[in-house]
Each structure stands twice: as structure tokens, then as C-alpha cells.
Amino acid sequence: MTSREWLTTPIGIDAGTWVTRVGCRTVLAVAHTIASCHRLLDVVDYVEEDFRVQVVFTVAPDVFNQQVTGHLERLGALVLPWEQAVRERFDLGIAASWGGLHQLHTPLLVTAHGAGRSKTVRPGPNGGPPLASPAVYGLDAQRLTHGGRVLPTALALSHDHELEVLRRQCPEALEVATVVGDPCFDRLVASLPHRPDYRRGMGVEDHQDLVLVSSTWGPDGLFGHVPDLLPLLMAQLPPDRYRVAALLHPAVWDAHGHRQVRAWLRSCREAGLLLPDPTQDWRALVVAADRVIGDHGSVTAYAAAVGRPILLLPALRATPAAGTPQHLVIAEATHLDPGQALLPQLAAARELDREAVRAALTGHPEQAGRLLRRAIYQLLGLTEPGRHRRATPVSAPRLSGQEVRP
Incomplete structure (x- = not known):
């Protein structure tokens, strides 16, 4: 059974029997943490309304992934067990972190999950002398390559400055890098x-x-x-x-x-x-x-x-x-x-x-949706449907200062 046969179905044996919509491209959104999940939801919003596309989610290995499955299920997402996701083939995977990505069988689009890539890589648990110029996390060869090959098919960057860092740290990944701006910031401005x-x-x-x-x-x-x-x-x-x-x-x-x-x-x-x-x-x-x-x-x-x-x-x-x-x-x-x-x-x-x-x-303020959407559709081999809508404001928070339950 191919991924396009089982998608949009319940999870389990003979799931393809229950398909209602067939022939869709499959996008796997790979959530590692709640923080990366926030970024993923912004990105999949550019494509999940397309009748030709089915978005499914999976929760990748991470020390901070305990709440992710429940959060996605509350949002009504179809969540595949990681053990199933690594066995299937997908038309595109989208991730905002790195753990376990080498196990997936899909082209990969990888974005940042914060305000660009600002963290430097600290020495390992055994210590060692401080580095004269510590590597920037997420733009380093340790994250970007696996088994001698560049892991992402497309690497979404927020700024031209990140291209320069990439040129120093992992030049072999330059050919897959594209500067798209910051979708999180664009929605913040729209709000x-x-x-x-x-x-x-x-x-x-x-x-x-x-x-x-x-x-x-x-x-x-x-x-x-x-x-x-x-x-x-x-x-x-x-x-x-x-x-x-x-x-x-x-x-x-x-x-x-x-x-x-x-x-x-x-x-x-x-x-x-x-x-x-x-x-x-x-x-x-x-x-x-x-x-x-x-x-x-x-x-x-x-x-x-x-x-x-x-x-x-x-x-x-x-x-x-x-x-x-x-x-x-x-x-x-x-x-x-x-x-x-x-x-x-x-x-x-x-x-x-x-x-x-x-x-x-951001190198492209208020343009991230257009540029990311273009990259996604190129990877899917589909034409973009019409003109993309503008960035949307975020929902009002649901909270109460008087709610005091432990």
C-alpha cells in the first residue's frame, strides 16, 4: 500500500480500504516539541487547504515531546505513530527540528523554530577547550548531514546572514538553502x-x-x-x-x-x-x-x-x-x-x-508565506493554486488570572 492510498484514513491494517479522497500528495509534518509544533502549524497552513494535498503529523523522538501528541489530537490532526512514519513514504516532510529525520523516507523541508538560528553549539558532556568560533546550531554539518549526504532537500533560512554562516560551517548545504524570511514574525505583524x-x-x-x-x-x-x-x-x-x-x-x-x-x-x-x-x-x-x-x-x-x-x-x-x-x-x-x-x-x-x-x-519581511509556499509546491511537483492569502492574525489566548488549579 502506498502512502497516497492510506492517507486520509484511520491508522491500522487495511486502512486504505476506508479512503474517501484518493490521489493526494502526502505532506508529513514532523513535530518534535510544542515550540517546533507552533512553527509547523504556521507552515502547513500554506498548503493544507489544497484539495490535492493531505497533511498528516507525527511526533519525532525528543526529550521534550511529552505534550505534543495530545496537543495535535486536540487540534483534530491525524497523528501517525513514529514507528509507522519511518516505514512509509511521503511526498514531502516538513520539520522545524532535527531529531530522527534521517529515518524518514521523504524529501525534507527544514525551517527554524525560533527567531532565526542564534544558539551556539556548546562543548559535549566531556568538556574540552572552548572553541574560538563556536558553531551555530542548525547551520552546522552535524545537524545538516547524515551518512555523508545533506539531509534536507530544502533548508529555509530567515536571513542572508545565515547564508554566510552556512558557507563557513557546511558549504555543501548551500545548494539546498533558500532565504524565505520569518513566517512567525509575519503573523505577529498581522496581529x-x-x-x-x-x-x-x-x-x-x-x-x-x-x-x-x-x-x-x-x-x-x-x-x-x-x-x-x-x-x-x-x-x-x-x-x-x-x-x-x-x-x-x-x-x-x-x-x-x-x-x-x-x-x-x-x-x-x-x-x-x-x-x-x-x-x-x-x-x-x-x-x-x-x-x-x-x-x-x-x-x-x-x-x-x-x-x-x-x-x-x-x-x-x-x-x-x-x-x-x-x-x-x-x-x-x-x-x-x-x-x-x-x-x-x-x-x-x-x-x-x-x-x-x-x-x-528577517530578510524578507511579510513575504515568508509567499516564498515558503512556492518552495513547498515546487517540492510537491504541483502548481500553486491562485494567489496566496495574506498572513492571518493569531487567535486570542484563552486564559484567566483567577484560575488557580494545581
């Missing part, structure tokens, strides 16, 4: 006019400032390095004038468990902290925010690119790669001192040069 709706949906009054705290995962992130920050904010900011929301990287929730994270923040939530589930679209909170307290994660860079004043935890061990928006934000933003009063520091937080951050973030 800006809906700021009043997002704020109203969160219960933020017109006279209130929404302070968004964004933390990446790991001990260098805000939540790991300054664990008392959220309680301090709830205690020091006048509740009639300020609301506080926390965006914790999905890997924080997966590493510690949803129940534990909510328990740690129970008192803050009782005091009105807005704590969205990691499956919620974080971009609505960035649009709604008046100020952002962040770290070296991607959310801080996106917030700076749309003009949100930034108060930044200084970089600790890992400095983002030069030329990336994260590196620019760290160099230019006002730095947070958790030991000092927070209200004056928030007042001193300032907007960065949003055009400079945008220029480092």
Missing part, C-alpha cells in the same frame, strides 16, 4: 491591529499596563536564574495599575511537569498572574504587552522587533551568535537588576531600534 481585542480578552483594562515576563528554558533563563522574579513583581507592582503575564518556554513545562509549574506559581496566580498554557499562541501576549522583561530567548527578540520596551536579564554562559536579533537585543537593551526595586526599572525600560532588530530577524 498588531488586534491588540485591543487581545487585551480585552485577557481582562486587561485600558488604564493598566501589561508587563510580560518571558523566560526561555534552562538555568540561564529568567525562570531558572531568577526564580523569585514573578513573586517580586506581584508584590511590588500596584495591581490596579499593572497586570503581569508569564510566558514560560514549553520545555520548562515539560521538564518539570505542568502540575509542578502551576504549583510553584500558585500564589502568583491567586494574586492575578496570567499564566497561559504552553500550547497557547504566545504572539497575542506580545502584541498585548506594554513592557517585556525577557532573556536571550526568541520571544524577547520578537517583542523588540514590534517596539515593545525591553528589560533584559543579561546573558550568562551562552551568548547568542553574532549578527542575530538576540545578540542585538542583548547589546542594546536595558539590563534587569533583580536585587533593586522593579518599578523604577520598568519605567526605565526603552524601545530598541525596531527596524534594526527586524533587519536582523
Whole structure:
């Protein structure tokens, strides 16, 4: 049975017997984590309405993949077990991370799952001398090649700067690289006019400032390095004038468990902290925010690119790669001192040069949908159907500062 015979069917033996639509091209969306799943959903949106295409999902091996299957099933996606996905053939695979991709039988389109590729590769567990120029993760030969061949059929880059990094680190992958811009940023921009709706949906009054705290995962992130920050904010900011929301990287929730994270923040939530589930679209909170307290994660860079004043935890061990928006934000933003009063520091937080951050973030602003869609249809061997619609705003978040269940 070919993939085109079983697609659009239930999973199992003789599934092809129950096909309703036949002859479709099969696109396999490979989700590794909730973070990469957010990016995948943006990308498959360019093709899944086409009657000639069936999109199916699978969850690849990853230490942080515990919540992905449930999230996809709640969205109504057809999810194939990984064990089945590696046995079948597909017309195209789309991924935003790397684990297990060499096991798949499909041409591969690989995108970033954050604000470009900013992370540098740290030494292995056995240590070793520091590298003069650490490799940029996702543009290195270790990720891009397998068994002596380039793994992706198409590598989607956000910026011409990434081409230069690729030329240094893995020149054999240049022929599959294409600069398409940043689809996540384009949807963020499309969402800006809906700021009043997002704020109203969160219960933020017109006279209130929404302070968004964004933390990446790991001990260098805000939540790991300054664990008392959220309680301090709830205690020091006048509740009639300020609301506080926390965006914790999905890997924080997966590493510690949803129940534990909510328990740690129970008192803050009782005091009105807005704590969205990691499956919620974080971009609505960035649009709604008046100020952002962040770290070296991607959310801080996106917030700076749309003009949100930034108060930044200084970089600790890992400095983002030069030329990336994260590196620019760290160099230019006002730095947070958790030991000092927070209200004056928030007042001193300032907007960065949003055009400079945008220029480092995307080489084709508001064009990623058109360019990615073209690449997808070329890989599928199909003509593009008509004119692509513009980037759509994200949905309003569903959350409540008064919901306090552990």
C-alpha cells in the first residue's frame, strides 16, 4: 500500500480500504516539541487547504515531546505513530527540528523554530577547550548531514546572514538553502491591529499596563536564574495599575511537569498572574504587552522587533551568535537588576531600534508565506493554486488570572 492510498484514513491494517479522497500528495509534518509544533502549524497552513494535498503529523523522538501528541489530537490532526512514519513514504516532510529525520523516507523541508538560528553549539558532556568560533546550531554539518549526504532537500533560512554562516560551517548545504524570511514574525505583524481585542480578552483594562515576563528554558533563563522574579513583581507592582503575564518556554513545562509549574506559581496566580498554557499562541501576549522583561530567548527578540520596551536579564554562559536579533537585543537593551526595586526599572525600560532588530530577524519581511509556499509546491511537483492569502492574525489566548488549579 502506498502512502497516497492510506492517507486520509484511520491508522491500522487495511486502512486504505476506508479512503474517501484518493490521489493526494502526502505532506508529513514532523513535530518534535510544542515550540517546533507552533512553527509547523504556521507552515502547513500554506498548503493544507489544497484539495490535492493531505497533511498528516507525527511526533519525532525528543526529550521534550511529552505534550505534543495530545496537543495535535486536540487540534483534530491525524497523528501517525513514529514507528509507522519511518516505514512509509511521503511526498514531502516538513520539520522545524532535527531529531530522527534521517529515518524518514521523504524529501525534507527544514525551517527554524525560533527567531532565526542564534544558539551556539556548546562543548559535549566531556568538556574540552572552548572553541574560538563556536558553531551555530542548525547551520552546522552535524545537524545538516547524515551518512555523508545533506539531509534536507530544502533548508529555509530567515536571513542572508545565515547564508554566510552556512558557507563557513557546511558549504555543501548551500545548494539546498533558500532565504524565505520569518513566517512567525509575519503573523505577529498581522496581529498588531488586534491588540485591543487581545487585551480585552485577557481582562486587561485600558488604564493598566501589561508587563510580560518571558523566560526561555534552562538555568540561564529568567525562570531558572531568577526564580523569585514573578513573586517580586506581584508584590511590588500596584495591581490596579499593572497586570503581569508569564510566558514560560514549553520545555520548562515539560521538564518539570505542568502540575509542578502551576504549583510553584500558585500564589502568583491567586494574586492575578496570567499564566497561559504552553500550547497557547504566545504572539497575542506580545502584541498585548506594554513592557517585556525577557532573556536571550526568541520571544524577547520578537517583542523588540514590534517596539515593545525591553528589560533584559543579561546573558550568562551562552551568548547568542553574532549578527542575530538576540545578540542585538542583548547589546542594546536595558539590563534587569533583580536585587533593586522593579518599578523604577520598568519605567526605565526603552524601545530598541525596531527596524534594526527586524533587519536582523528577517530578510524578507511579510513575504515568508509567499516564498515558503512556492518552495513547498515546487517540492510537491504541483502548481500553486491562485494567489496566496495574506498572513492571518493569531487567535486570542484563552486564559484567566483567577484560575488557580494545581
